Amino acid sequence: MTDEPHFDFQQDERGGVTVLRDGHPQSHVDLHDPELLVFEYVAQLAIGIDLLPPGPTGITHVGGAGLTLARYVQHTRPGSPQIVLEPDAALTEAVRRELPLPRNHRIRVRPQDGASGVAALRDDSADAIVIDAYDEGRVPANLLSPNAITHYRRVLKPGGLLLLNLADEPNRRHLARSLATVATRFDHAVVLALADVMKGRRFGNYVVIASDSPHDLDEIRHRATRLAATTTARPAKTLEGTAKPFTDEDVIPSPPPPELGAWRAR
Template sequence: MSTPHHEVVAADRPDAWLVRVDGRDQSHVDLADPTHLAFDYVRRLGDVVDLHRPAGEPTRVVHVGGAGLTLPRYVAATRPGSWQVVLEPDEALTATVRELLPLPRRSGIRVRPTDGLTGVAALREDCADLVVLDAYAAGRVPAELVTRAFFAEVDRVLAPGGWFLLNLSDRAPFAATRDAVAGLRSVFARTLVAAEPATLRARRAGNLTVVAGPDDSLADALTARAAGGPLAARVLGHDRVSDSFGGGRGT
């Protein structure tokens, strides 16, 4: 297997940068303003973070996949003192990011050079308030990270009331997302899906934000935030997820 090629290039704002892996934009990092989340799916992940825990209140987050560490930087900036672990197996990429896009001092972000499956299995029970899966290899989420067995491990490390956030790239008829939803529903009580309307209407491929957890407490608030924000998104609550993303097999 060839080693992924990565680079850091200037973005569209002063002191903002794109991290690219094998020609694909993986992260947008704004060193001057880490609260600026340029990619729509990262903004949706940030919205879930905001709704789960008020700004200023430290939280505990496990990130499966790191790249430019955009979301960990956001959590560190909005919730100082948070405990964050990033599981990123590409040590060369992490070294480049640390050199060119250094983390602020005392960020509380710890990057472990391990894959998600191994890294999550090594975590203690009930250690995280949120687990975020945003890991890609050759443009796809590694298959071992979208199985019932892995979802059960995530559930083990989540504290009561915790949420599992997934960034899935897919297109209609959404076979991969349907399978992931089926697996999630075998472990978690409730799920929701948020995505751009054009993706849900089968007009183009896109990123779907899937959230799994114990209840429906986020659905209405996330819908209101998506409707009022600069990036259009539709949010499907648990019952509508059954209608739109049912029929998956899970693995």
């Protein structure tokens, strides 16, 4: 019999709250300032959201945790209809109890895993899909398979954005195959990462912005200069190289993170 997960909510000196599951950080939330995105890759994902036309935006999130990015969208684009696929119902219940969502929000959390949840969505029903889901520090294989990428493309409206938070070792072999798989359904993609991660100096997160429409790389780089940590952006093709796309038979989860404690939070 497995132990029930334990959740903690630790307030910091800035007034924000870190959500911990079994002692591991899952999210940082500031109820008074939803635009304060402490973790670098969350701020990078927000760059993608901000590229969309102004006004309410339909977004599907795969992975919820503290609902940090969903709160950001609600704050910056009030009235946006959002679906959050988060299978950890106990975590969602604890978050909603300790960190209530704003009034008049349109955030709907469904206790489903990402792969089956996205497969059940209607065609052309989302302006953006955000993939930010990890299982024991690894991106699940079924979120990176050709079948999954096909569903993301189907669910997105023309010109919509697929945003993925990936992770890899300095050799970037898994990232390259992931990018090659994305490229089978999306013609344009840009990758953002912290400068030392992009230089291959350490394990880290890579945020991918993919679409069927071209990106303004200069605009993305300009927005990246506003982030607290030095962030670089590169066309995905320069990181993909000659890597072969995953197949539904050989797709694997992203590499496990190094033993450095709580290396990521959402």
